[in-house]
Amino acid sequence: MTAAQERLVSFESAGELLHGVIHEPLEETQQALVFCHPFAEEKKCAHRSMVEAARACAAAGWAVLRFDNRGCGDSPGCFEQYDLNDWRLDIESALECAARETSSAVGLLGLRLGATLAAEVAEDRPDVACLVLWEPIVDGERYIKQNLRRSIIKAMMTSHEGGGSGTTAAHTAGASGEGTVDFDGYSVGEAMREQLAEVNLLEPPPVYPRPVLVVALGAGEAMGEQLQRLADAYTMGTARAVRQEPIWQRIGVMDATPVISATVEWLRQQ
Amino acid sequence: MSDQQLKQQIKEMIVERLFLDADPQQMADDENLMENYEIDSVNLFEIVVGLEEQFDISFEDEDFSVDLFATVNSLAEYVETKRS
Structure with a gap:
């Protein structure tokens, strides 16, 4: 049973209307996350897991805004029309929407390229409450x-x-x-x-000053050199390796419980 | 590293990275990986990344062929060639 409610939301980004869903805890909260989806086919593969993660976060007391960047999913335009600068702007617009709609301090959670863009946006936005980076593209x-x-x-x-x-x-x-x-x-x-x-998340080194969780998803217990270096580069970085099938590689039902549980556990400590 | 040790490491890597419900010790060197373990393109990509990371080799675009990924024997032979 999900202890949360969900509602559709639309907001402007560069004059275009983006569409998303807000997952809200039943009880009042001062914490929210904007989810940043991965790129191209990876977005499609990870969709179900991202929805499950949003519901789990909401059940743990965090409001979540999931949305589609311009040219992606339910938002307007064609994929080829937009670039990374447009999508960084979309994340900033989503941050403002989430703050407005939930009256909360808002963090970012991203997967793959979505995590990379979240990390880049946070570099210029120290008001971002926290960062959760699932397998970010470092290089x-x-x-x-x-x-x-x-x-x-x-x-x-x-x-x-x-x-x-x-x-x-x-x-x-x-x-x-x-x-x-x-x-x-x-x-x-x-x-x-x-x-x-x-794209290079390590050069220049990140200066975002708030809590960051860098999650490596894979078969082993090791972080991998790049993701460990990234976690170490943040002043408040935490590295976590989760044994989890890559949720962005395959269409179909995948059990994302390990990465969701690890994330919710970290969020509860913030 | 002996030929058998290399093959065993490849088997263990495959089982681990593909989350297979299989015992690496029971895998035959010459069994058809794609048929016996239902390996698809996503799995093959994982195998490529695993081989590169574990054995410090690098695949070239022209190296890719179905025959290369057919068996543990063919993968071991490729790794040996790249490392020599």
Whole structure:
């Protein structure tokens, strides 16, 4: 049973109307979070887990605003129209909406690229109450390379199932042309690709002064070097490795209980 | 590291990263991974990342082929080649 209520909300960002859902505890709260969704196909895969996380946070006494960036989900526009600067602005607009709607101090929780954008926004917004970063993209170049890998592997598997040799997988996956990268069916143009390539959460080192939880999700108990370095770089950073299947990689029902429980436990301590 | 140790490490990595309900000790070196463990493209990506991290190697785009990922034997052979 969810001890919370949910209502639709709309708010402006750069003159366009974004749509989201506010999850509110039944009892009055002074704490809220804005959820920042991941990028492209990862958003779709993680949707259910993000909803479950929002409900769990609300049950623990935190109001949550989930919303879709411009060009994504229920919000207006086409994916290709917008870039990372637009989406950082959307997060700022969502912060203001959440503060207005819940009268609370508002933190940010993000997954993958959503976590990265949350961390970048917080660098200029010390009023952000706290940060929860689930598997943030620390190195944009590496992220692009990994997505290209995924495309190559998919092309290889498709070629194999269709009776092809599989040897042209790399060429097929990279053949989007005009500097465009295929992110699991989402066309990422050259400008966006350049913005992604510039992402580096460790350089310059973060200066956000409030509590930060950096969560690594994976098979092992180790944080991974990059995420540990990121957690260590924050003055109030906490690192937490959670044994959890990657909730952003696969469409379908995934049990996100481990990462949700770890997050709620940390939130209760704030 | 001996050939058998390498293969055992690969099996353990696969079971751990793919959250498989399998005993690495019981995996045969030559069994078909994709058929026996229903490995899909998401799993293959995890295997690639696991091999790179654990054995400090780097896949090139042109290295990717279904044959490479067919068995523990073929993965071990690839790792050996990259490390030499």
